[in-house]
Amino acid sequence: MKRKSTLKRVLCYIEEYRLYLLASILLAVLTVALTLYAPILTGDAIDYMIGKGAVDFAALLKLLTKLGVIIAATSVFQWLMNLCNNHITYKVVMDVRTEAFDHMQDLPLSYIDSHPQGDIVSRLIADIDQFSDGLLMGFTQLFTGVMTILGTLLFMLSVNVGITLVVVCITPLSLLVASFIARRTHSMFKLQSETRGELTGLIDEMVGNQKVVKAFGHEEEAIAQFDEINRQLQKHSLRAIFYSSITNPATRFVNSMVYAGVGVAGAFAAIRGVLSVGQLSCFLSYANQYTKPFNEISGVVTELQNALACAERVFDFIDQEPMSAEPVNGPHIEKVQGSVDLENVQFSYTKDRELIKNLNLHVKPGQRIAIVGPTGCGKSTLINLLMRFYDVDAGCISVDGTPIQKLTRENLRQQYGMVLQETWLKSATVRENISYGKPDATEEEIIEAAKASHAHSFIRRLPKGYDTVLSEDGGSLSQGQKQLLCIARVMLCLPPMLILDEATSSIDTRTELKIQNAFAKMMEGRTSFIVAHRLSTIREADVILVMRDGQIIEQGTHESLLAAKGFYAELYNSQWAV
Structure with a gap:
């Protein structure tokens, strides 16, 4: 049949x-x-x-x-x-x-x-x-x-x-x-x-x-x-x-x-x-x-x-089921203010195992939100939900008061700049890789973004500089260099909201300090979500969310969480334990 x-x-x-x-x-x-x-x-x-x-x-x-x-x-x-x-x-x-x-x-x-x-x-x-x-x-x-x-x-x-x-x-x-x-x-x-x-x-x-x-x-x-x-x-x-x-x-x-x-x-x-x-x-x-x-x-x-x-x-x-249909004649956001709300969000990758349940969060425009917790607690899953890589099973996520299901995925993702721990480069020149999110960028804008991400110096040392063709996996570039190119890509676009998921995990400490300063300037006035294992890098965050088993168990500033002597303090002290 x-x-x-x-x-x-x-x-x-x-x-x-x-x-x-x-x-x-x-x-x-x-x-x-x-x-x-x-x-x-x-x-x-x-x-x-x-x-x-x-x-x-x-x-x-x-x-x-x-x-x-x-x-x-x-x-x-x-x-x-x-x-x-x-x-x-x-x-x-x-x-x-x-x-x-x-x-x-x-x-x-x-x-x-x-x-x-x-x-x-x-x-x-x-x-x-x-x-x-x-x-x-x-x-x-x-x-x-x-x-x-x-x-x-x-x-x-x-x-x-x-x-x-x-x-x-x-x-x-x-x-x-x-x-x-x-x-x-x-x-x-x-x-x-x-x-x-x-x-x-x-x-x-x-x-x-x-x-x-x-x-x-x-x-x-x-x-x-x-x-x-x-x-x-x-x-x-x-x-x-x-x-x-x-x-x-x-x-x-x-x-x-x-x-x-x-x-x-x-x-x-x-x-x-x-x-x-x-x-x-x-x-x-x-x-x-x-x-x-x-x-x-x-x-x-x-x-x-x-x-x-x-x-x-x-x-x-x-014939595989495609993503849920995009809204027809829905609202279109040109540039968001940056407020993000999660109300009673529930999500699981498989039906037999719950991951995120009854998650509530209110993020004000321009806030820097750090997300910490043990492996598998739902940090990256939360990022996937914010970007609508996955849809929530229940509850609602809103941006500037608009449920993200009413926005097209393209419109929503235009509001975010994303740097992940896992880098991705396409088979193209260095210039094309940096301008992936902004193909019409000028040469000056590309170089400025590379300088801001501290990638300009090693790019100049490549055989053909910005015209050097990279393979899909970045060829002979180190993991840190590939991550710098991904950071430059975001710095070129300068979207109103940022997601940094272990964005400096492969970079040496000295360069990381410089990039943290660049990030600090870039995050001014921009709502930012920062996933980090090295807790020393998120001290300046406005709010730190501590997640465990798919739920936010603590939230506050670095000092207030340390003073509470809860799970965050335990995580932080364990990183400095001799």
Whole structure:
């Protein structure tokens, strides 16, 4: 049932290019008609060569000229048909891949976080490539194959009905073989595709974390895990290929039976004078042309099973529930004042385990809010909720009195500048990485931001300065240098609110002190949320929120919390304990 719905969806994509499809069908009809007309001319040519000294050269010359024109026309039509097929196939593949990639931008982070990145990449790249191969083969061989079968039958019926019936009686064997194989290959190709995605996910994980693998001596375990998945892939691939490879020899066997049946029946007919030698030759040629498409079609059916299995995985990805819809005609904030309110907020990543419950908070414009607490207490989760990377399960978060669900995500996130502990750089120049949030920034603005973040000095030492091309992981840059570039990116945009999640965790103490001063200037008049483990860096915060088990258990200034001698004082003193 699912296979049928997948096929229907593929046909819906193809429908957009119906003019090319009609042209392809018309060209296929012309190609097949001319291809099938050629054996008639060949048979007539044989009949003009009755025996030694009895050859009608004048008639032969006319036939050969006609045959040459037909062969040339067939080649041109076939070339044009292939152009149409290629256009349809790669346009459809482009549409599917574009829709899948666009949908990925609309997927909630919960899906991305809970699925291996390699599997998602495999669906968008490998599965769609497999789908395109099957689709192209289907267009190239399916139309012409079906039309060749129908056309050949009509031509054979016009020559001799009895021998044609012999062909028709043996044909169902080939159809039964193809149907038997098709039913068994779909599930095997689907398993193969899923295992390939799992293997891609493992490789992506191991390559991206190679330093960690080596540091902890995990090489043997990684190889063992790879070998296990690789063995599974080998097993599923062998089964899928084994069944699909049966197709050709099985249909060839049936085809040989058809050819032998035509030869025997035709020979007796020629002896009785029902057929001429030329007509028998024509019939044998038709028998060969009639059976050949069954080889191709059965091969196409097998390849289509693989294509549909891959398409099914891609469509499963496209059908994933997107993020909640953006508000239509909702309020649009140009520049917020910076007041943030959380009322009875509840949230959990999984339903069976509560994380944040009944969280209430009021932040005044321009306040610096520090968030501290043990690992897993909900600090980063709170940041995710403020940015609407995740939506609350209950309660409400408001900015300047407007619930953030009423704002578009783009409008909300324009109000925040964010620097995380985990850096992200794209494959581009240093200049483009800094201006990621403000593409129209001038050279002076970029350099000023780099100077403010203390990144300018090391950028000048790079081979091409600001024009140095960085790889996705920052190449030879240290973690601290990459973090400085991310800080420069925010300093260039200067949004009305800031989120600093361990923003200086990878920077040396001396540079950190300078950046803290730069941050202090940047945070003036801006509402700021600061997540920090080093409590010495948040002494100047207006309010410190102490979180534990998803709740705010203490809040106040640094001095008041120390004086209270509660959990914060315990955390602070533990960092200075000898």
